[in-house]
Amino acid sequence: MSSPATTPPLPVMTGRQKTILVLLLGAQFMVSADFSILNVAIPVIGNSLGFALENFQWIATAFALASAGTTLVFGRVADIAGRRKMLLLGMGLLVVASLVGGLASTPTLLLAARVAQGLATGIVIPAGMSLLTTSFPEGPLRDRALGLNGALLSAGFTVGAVLGGVLTGVASWRWAFLINVPVGLIVLLLAPAVLTESKAAVRTKIDVPGAVAVSLGLVALVFGISTLGARGWGDSTGLLSLAAAVVLFVAFVFIELRVESPLAPIRILTRSTVSWGNLGGLVSFTMETSAIFLMTLYLQEVLGYSALSAGLAFAVMGVTSFIGGIVAPRVIGRFGSPAALASGLLVQGVATAALFLVPPSTNGVVLVIVATSIGGFGHMIAIVGYMVTATSGLSNDEQGLATGLTSVTQQVGITIGIPIMSAIAASGIHTRTAEGASRGDAVLGGVTGAVLIDAIVVVVGAVVVGLFLRRSRVATPTP
CATH class of the missing domain: 1.20.1250.20 (MFS general substrate transporter like domains)
Structure with missing residues (x-):
């Protein structure tokens, strides 16, 4: 008489994997919340620093342009240069940019800080997700890690809006920036001890033409849609920007079909x-x-x-x-x-x-x-x-x-x-x-x-x- 089949137990995370997960999730949540934390505070920031009303949108759009236009490129750079190295670089940039944004006294300085925050996000998110997927084998453990990561990425957008409103109402809009500084420093202190370096086994050259085409294409796409959303669907600048995005994306496909090491x-x-x-x-x-x-x-x-x-x-x-x-x-x-x-x-x-x-x-x-x-x-x-x-x-x-x-x-x-x-x-x-x-x-x-x-x-x-x-x-x- 055969014994009944037993279901193999689900794999359990090791202590080190749990520590890695907490650290990476904290970093991902931080940059995710950064996208929306200022949305509620934008009118207050604009009036405080002397933005013209029609330029309020650029406080959010400057961040989005930089992050959307560089994420794919920095994902490949992290594969080549090292994912932990790029994570630390991105977190360091985010700390500095947040400090500058929190202390900004002019629109130009604030927008520069938002662009830098967007670049930092473009570095941290793909590096962090690559470290997450390479730290956990494909299967239940990785699915669980990605589930938690996805939960915090999406929750970060909602929590960022709530937190931005609380900080603006109770303290000052500047704390919507400055709150990143201590959190980022904690990640920078712990990451070298917890994370091991990870990179692609075979080193390849970066596809510069492809990187330029896709980055500019994404920037043109986001700029075009943002402009049309603000000025109306018949705006010539927005339409030309979308046309440029289409041309750049087509060029990107042709480049990728011909280059030796495609992005x-x-x-x-x-x-x-x-x-x-x-x-x-x-x-x-x-x-x-x-x-x-x-x-x-x-x-x-x-x-x-x-x-x-x-x-x-x-x-x-x-x-x-x-x-x-x-x-x-x-x-x-x-x-x-x-x-x-x-x-x-x-x-x-x-x-x-x-x-x-x-x-x-x-x-x-x-x-x-x-x-x-x-x-x-x-x-x-x-x-x-x-x-x-x-x-x-x-x-x-x-x-x-x-x-x-x-x-x-x-x-x-x-x-x-x-x-x-x-x-x-x-x-x-x-x-x-x-x-x-x-x-x-x-x-x-x-x-x-x-x-x-x-x-x-x-x-x-x-x-x-x-x-x-x-x-x-x-x-x-x-x-």
């Missing part, structure tokens, strides 16, 4: 897990950050909430997002990362669609809290699913590129979503205002119209990504 080998970009996984991540990041922005606009402009109160309304979402990151590895273990990505997107899309029903009364805040909390949970399932999908089945030498691509997806998604949706909402607001609607009714109509488009994009993305990843898995079964 982004086409064989990786054509893998279905990498391409469709990153598409799913792009949809999730773009539309979730947009939904938060639209609901912030609704809470402040329709319900009359203060910036701090509006930020605190998303506190529950931060909790459910973290829970989603914890649960995601179990979902992946049972159903696979493609299924987690598609189902997470579907939950996010349906929850966003519910926001279309927000009323002009204060009762609407309950719906906002419930829907964004459920959407945040689904969003985190999708984000962890996309990160596992887009980085699985690759060698350690390719991890920097793969994680660099996921980082670019995150940065570009966060950056382009708000300008696109704000432009759609603004168009609806202007139309209703011209028809004689009150300010509150016009804003409500513009916001709900943009929310509906947001939800449709996410649901369609869930269906498309789920179908194509399923087909690719059937076509190339795992032995």
